[in-house]
Structure formats: structure tokens, C-alpha cells
Amino acid sequence: MDKRDYTYDRWTKSALIKRIKVLEANLLRAGEHKSEVAQESTTSVVTGEDATSPPKKKKVGRKIDPSKYSTRLVAFKLAYLGKRYGGFEYASSANLPSIEEELWKAFVKACLIFPENPDEVNWDSWEYSKCGRTDRGVSAFGQVIAVRVRSNRPLPKKEQPTEAGQVDENGEAAELDAAAEETKEKWEFDDFTDELPYCRLLNKLLPPDIRMLAWCPTTPADFSARHDCRERQYRYFFTQPAFAPIPQSFENPDNSSKRVKGGWLDIEAMRQAAKKFEGLHDFRNFCRVDQSKININFERRVFESDIVEVKDAETALPFLDREEFRPSGMDLPEKLPKVYYFHVRGTAFLWHQIRCMVAIIFTVGQGLEDPSIVDKLLYFEAEPRRPNYQLADEVPLVLWDCIFPRPEKPENALEWVHIGEESPGNQHGTGGLLNSMWEYWRERKMDELLAGQLLNIISSQADISLRKDPKAPLHIPATTRTFEGGDRERLVGKYQPLLQKPRLPSPAEVFDREARRKGFADAAEMREAWSKRREEAAGDLPPKELLLEEGTE
Structure with missing residues (x-):
């Protein structure tokens, strides 16, 4: 059994x-056992087999x-x-x-x-x-x-004891051992x-x-x-424009105060915001607080933070070349959309830190916030509780590389x-790594190609100036469309500036709540209890809750 x-x-x-x-x-x-037993005697008479003959053995896989x-x-x-x-x-x-x-x-x-x-x-x-x-x-x-x-x-061979009578007066066994050792030296794994x-x-x-x-x-x-x-590198990919822009004739004049046309991103402003993350900072306003890690240090060092263009990755969508879809006053290349990524390098990152950083950079790129918002959120003494903003979508994020060793x-x-x-x-070769990935890539490339061709057809078929429906609206509703890294925009009504949004509990409040849930008065008492437990178990690993996770994005 x-x-x-x-x-x-x-x-x-x-x-x-x-x-x-x-x-x-x-x-x-x-359930079928009884009926099988009842049929055995009949089967043996018909086939001439011995009813008591042992069943055929099943093949057992080699282990x-x-x-x-x-x-x-x-x-x-x-x-x-x-x-x-x-x-x-x-x-x-x-x-x-x-x-x-x-x-x-x-x-x-x-x-x-x-x-x-x-x-x-x-x-x-x-x-x-x-x-x-x-x-x-x-x-x-x-x-x-x-x-x-x-x-x-090969496993190390166990030494075999020499039995009496195996060695003659001429030392024949010694010669054999020497020959075996010489053969071993000639072959290396x-x-x-x-x-x-x-x-x-x-x-x-x-x-x-x-x-x-x-x-x-x-x-x-x-x-x-x-x-x-020593170092972890992440990249977060996005397109320019980020989502489908609206023709100028259909835009609502009440949204004219926006600094950037909907769907487009100010790449230079995003780059200015990204550069502010470089150096040693407290990132408590750019992460999700894990209530179980009450000893966590929110300081992280970022070696490099930038916005980088991906060369030769664009797919031409001709309708974006038309002036009615383009923002005024922004220097744009002819072939669009373009592909960019947010590039960041550091020793380690907090839970959801990259997605929080990207979310803020996107608000800057859309003209909803000034690049200085990064400085304000990094100054945690003035802003101890994180505004409740939406995280950037997870799918475009890539752990790009891990560098070893530590200095x-x-x-x-x-x-x-x-x-x-x-x-x-x-x-x-056939079945090689490149061939298998080519097959995987080509399937998805055909999806992209066909979707792009269909998108171009749809964008050029209709003349929206006709307005054959007398009830057709003159403009889109006066609402803000925000980009958060996903496949489409999100409607948020009137945009609420980050520093006016509701605030999440501070890390201290989160840790105190978790301590009370576990029967302690506060987080300080729980830290003291864990410290004593570590001293009593000298040499053992610290409790799992005290371990700082690295590269947890």
C-alpha cells in the first residue's frame, strides 16, 4: 500500500x-468488482483459461x-x-x-x-x-x-581491504594500484x-x-x-502614445486645461521624474507595506533610473501621422507608436516598489503632476502616509537581470x-532554444500584425464629421482618461491631485495593528519578544517575519 x-x-x-x-x-x-467475479467462471469456460491463473503483471517504469x-x-x-x-x-x-x-x-x-x-x-x-x-x-x-x-x-570509491594471499612476493598488487592511479589521472571529468x-x-x-x-x-x-x-535590474515597457488618442474635433473644450493631449506622454518630463529616484532614499511612499515584516528598513539605493527608447520595436499605425490625432507643440517622430521602458537598477527593492514608481512617473508624463511630486513623496517626514494611488499594471514589468557577486x-x-x-x-539546431522561441514569438507577432492592420482599416473607414445621428454628441464627456500601464485608459472623472487623495495607514500604524492581532500591546513589544526569542535560540535562524526580502517586486 x-x-x-x-x-x-x-x-x-x-x-x-x-x-x-x-x-x-x-x-x-x-463497484464493478462483484460483477467481474461473477463473470470469471463463465470467461474461463469460454476461453479455456484457468480461472485461478495469476493476472498479468503490469509494466513498472524504471526508477x-x-x-x-x-x-x-x-x-x-x-x-x-x-x-x-x-x-x-x-x-x-x-x-x-x-x-x-x-x-x-x-x-x-x-x-x-x-x-x-x-x-x-x-x-x-x-x-x-x-x-x-x-x-x-x-x-x-x-x-x-x-x-x-x-x-x-563518479562517486568516490570506497577502499577495499586486501585479503590474505592476494599480494605475492613481487608486489603485484602495488603495480596494479599504480596502473589504476595512472589511468585515473589521464581521465578527468x-x-x-x-x-x-x-x-x-x-x-x-x-x-x-x-x-x-x-x-x-x-x-x-x-x-x-x-x-x-549585488544588483537587480528591472524594466517596465510602455508605448507612445499610451492609449488611442481622440481626434481634435471630438475633444471636449472643458479638458483644454490639460498640458498633454490625452493618450500621449511627455517623455522628457517622465525622464526628469525618473532621475529623482537615483541615490539612497526612503521609499515607504513607493511600496506596499507588508504587515508581517515589522523590522523592515524602507531605505533602498537606486544606482540608475531613466526612460529609454527601444530601438526598432515600433509598429507603424498610419492614422497616428494625421495632425488631428497628434498633440500640438510636442516634437514627435514620423513613425508611431514608439516603445520605451523605465529602466531601474538597485541592490534590492520593496514590495511593489517598481510599480509604484512607474505609477507616479505616468502621472507626470500625462501632465497630471509635476516632476517635483517625486521629491515630495520621498520626503517621508512631511508625507508619512502614502496617498492611495493606483499601482501600474503588472504585465509590462520584467526582472531584466541579476548581477553577482556582492563586493x-x-x-x-x-x-x-x-x-x-x-x-x-x-x-x-532543430529543437534548439532559438528555434523554440522563434515559434513562440512568431505566433504572437502574427497576432500583433493582424490586429495592427485591422486597427488601420477601422481608423480610416469612418468620416466622423458626418454625424448622421442627430442625437450624436459634439464632444466626448468631460472626464480625465489616465494611463496606468494596461491595455487601455481608465476614466477617473475629475482628476484628484496625489497629495489631496485619501491616505493609507503609515507603516507604524500597520505594524501596531498586526501586533495587537497577535496579542501584543504594540509593535515595539512584539519586536522585544522576538529579540528575546532570538537570543534564547542563539545560532538558530531568526523568525521568518524578521527576514528582509530582496527583489520582491
Whole structure:
């Protein structure tokens, strides 16, 4: 009987579905058992078979014996498009699959790890670490994880005791040992001819929107993808214009006070705002407060923050060349729309910090706020409670790269071997990484191309000056259309300036409320209790609530 622990909290969804099917099949077989027994004697008479003959044995799949293999700690660089995932980190209560869940299934199926219960996502036994925790919908093109995996390296041989009578007077055994040692010296394990092709194995098992890009054959023994990371880079992509502009003849004159025509962005103003984030700042007004991390430090250092154009990424939409759709007084290129990204580099980031920063930059780009709003929100002594503004959409955000090592630990640098460097066919051959991604890209490129052609047809077919309906409005309603990074604008009525919006509780208020929920008078008392607990458990890891998460966007 299967004695596995059937606590389903951390099972993968595919494993749960498989288990349900097994249980349903068992119930069905139990109901049909009596009728099968009754038919056995009749079947034996008709077929001439012995009713007592044993049933045919089912084929059992071969299993790898982990004890026969060595292991090694390997750092992997991977990329994924996060739109259809519930985030990187596995959560049993999530409605969408996670990246970690898909990685777990691939590592288990490739027999790179050997968990006691393959259906339960539990990395604890495999020295697992990750560089960042991307949220739902967020992508990554340079995520890094480390896992202890199966290796083809030979296990160290146990010394065999020499039995009496095996060595003659001429020392024959010594000569044999010397010959064996000489042979061993001639053969050295090679990471590219003798080792398992880790990335190629995993890419065959992972979904097409999750790809292994590289591995490090010289991963240090004490390497941590989280703690050894020196710098994390994010990019947030957007288009210019951000959403479909309205023809001038249909615009409402009551909205004429706006500094930027609806749909368009003032890229230079956005760049001015972005530059203000550079340096060491307290970002409590640019993040979501995690109530469980009462010792968190809101200071983060940003090395670089800018707005950058993506070259040769535009798709021509000719209707945007018409003067009625363009803003007056803004220097724009002929071929539109353009693609840009908000580029930011730093050691670590707070929860939703990038999306908060982008949200403020978008208000500046639309002329709704002045670039100085960034200075005012960074000055937390004057603004201790964050205005309740809408976060930027998650899908255009990408964890672009993770840089190693930290300056204080230079020995934990990573020497990446990218797919194709060990063998060009793994990159460009049939079934290679580039070919598989080309197929994935082309499908979506055709979607973009056809949608663009249809959009051009629709924009040129109608003459809106006819107004054949006598009840047709002269102008659009007097309302503000705001851009928040999504596929379309959001109507907000009359825009309320950021510093006039309702305020969220301050971090101190959030932490005190959480402390009272756990039976403490306030957050200070809970911190003191945790500090004592740490002192009593000297040498142990601090409580999970005290750990500062890095790269948690």
C-alpha cells in the first residue's frame, strides 16, 4: 500500500487532478468488482483459461537509484513570461500556476532531484535559493536560482581491504594500484562532455514560456541566489502614445486645461521624474507595506533610473501621422507608436516598489503632476502616509537581470555557460532554444500584425464629421482618461491631485495593528519578544517575519 503522506496543501495542481482521477477509478472498480467475479467462471469456460491463473503483471517504469549518483550545487539563469502565472513563488491557495511549481515538476521528471513525495512542492532538501520573487503577471529575463541536483560525476570509491594471499612476493598488487592511479589521472571529468545537459533536459519539460538560459558549472559551495546578488535590474515597457488618442474635433473644450493631449506622454518630463529616484532614499511612499515584516528598513539605493527608447520595436499605425490625432507643440517622430521602458537598477527593492514608481512617473508624463511630486513623496517626514494611488499594471514589468557577486564576497562570482556555447546545435539546431522561441514569438507577432492592420482599416473607414445621428454628441464627456500601464485608459472623472487623495495607514500604524492581532500591546513589544526569542535560540535562524526580502517586486 502507498504510504505517502497525503497532506495536499503543497501538491501541484496536476498532481491533485491525477490523484482525483485515481480515487474515482478506485471507486468505479470497487463497484464493478462483484460483477467481474461473477463473470470469471463463465470467461474461463469460454476461453479455456484457468480461472485461478495469476493476472498479468503490469509494466513498472524504471526508477533511478539516487544512492548511485553524486550531486552538485548548480546555479541556473532562466527566463519566463509571467502573464499566465500567479507569480514566481509557489502558493498552495493560488488560482494560477506558479513558476516554482513548473520548475519543480520539470526537475522531478528529469530525475535531477529525488523528493520522497514528488507531488508536493518542497525545495527544503535541495539547498534551493532564488534571487527574486516576482509577483503575478510579472516576467523575468534574468532570474537566478540555485539547486542541488543529480550529477554524472563518479562517486568516490570506497577502499577495499586486501585479503590474505592476494599480494605475492613481487608486489603485484602495488603495480596494479599504480596502473589504476595512472589511468585515473589521464581521465578527468569534463562538465561539457561528461555532465548531464541540464538546460537542454529542463527545456524539453518546461512550458514554452519558461526557458533555461544558462548554468554555472563552477557554482560556489556556499552560494545563495538571494544573498550573493549585488544588483537587480528591472524594466517596465510602455508605448507612445499610451492609449488611442481622440481626434481634435471630438475633444471636449472643458479638458483644454490639460498640458498633454490625452493618450500621449511627455517623455522628457517622465525622464526628469525618473532621475529623482537615483541615490539612497526612503521609499515607504513607493511600496506596499507588508504587515508581517515589522523590522523592515524602507531605505533602498537606486544606482540608475531613466526612460529609454527601444530601438526598432515600433509598429507603424498610419492614422497616428494625421495632425488631428497628434498633440500640438510636442516634437514627435514620423513613425508611431514608439516603445520605451523605465529602466531601474538597485541592490534590492520593496514590495511593489517598481510599480509604484512607474505609477507616479505616468502621472507626470500625462501632465497630471509635476516632476517635483517625486521629491515630495520621498520626503517621508512631511508625507508619512502614502496617498492611495493606483499601482501600474503588472504585465509590462520584467526582472531584466541579476548581477553577482556582492563586493564583500567576490569569490561567489558566477561564470555563466549559455545554451549554445557548449554545443551550437543546442541554440540553433532543430529543437534548439532559438528555434523554440522563434515559434513562440512568431505566433504572437502574427497576432500583433493582424490586429495592427485591422486597427488601420477601422481608423480610416469612418468620416466622423458626418454625424448622421442627430442625437450624436459634439464632444466626448468631460472626464480625465489616465494611463496606468494596461491595455487601455481608465476614466477617473475629475482628476484628484496625489497629495489631496485619501491616505493609507503609515507603516507604524500597520505594524501596531498586526501586533495587537497577535496579542501584543504594540509593535515595539512584539519586536522585544522576538529579540528575546532570538537570543534564547542563539545560532538558530531568526523568525521568518524578521527576514528582509530582496527583489520582491
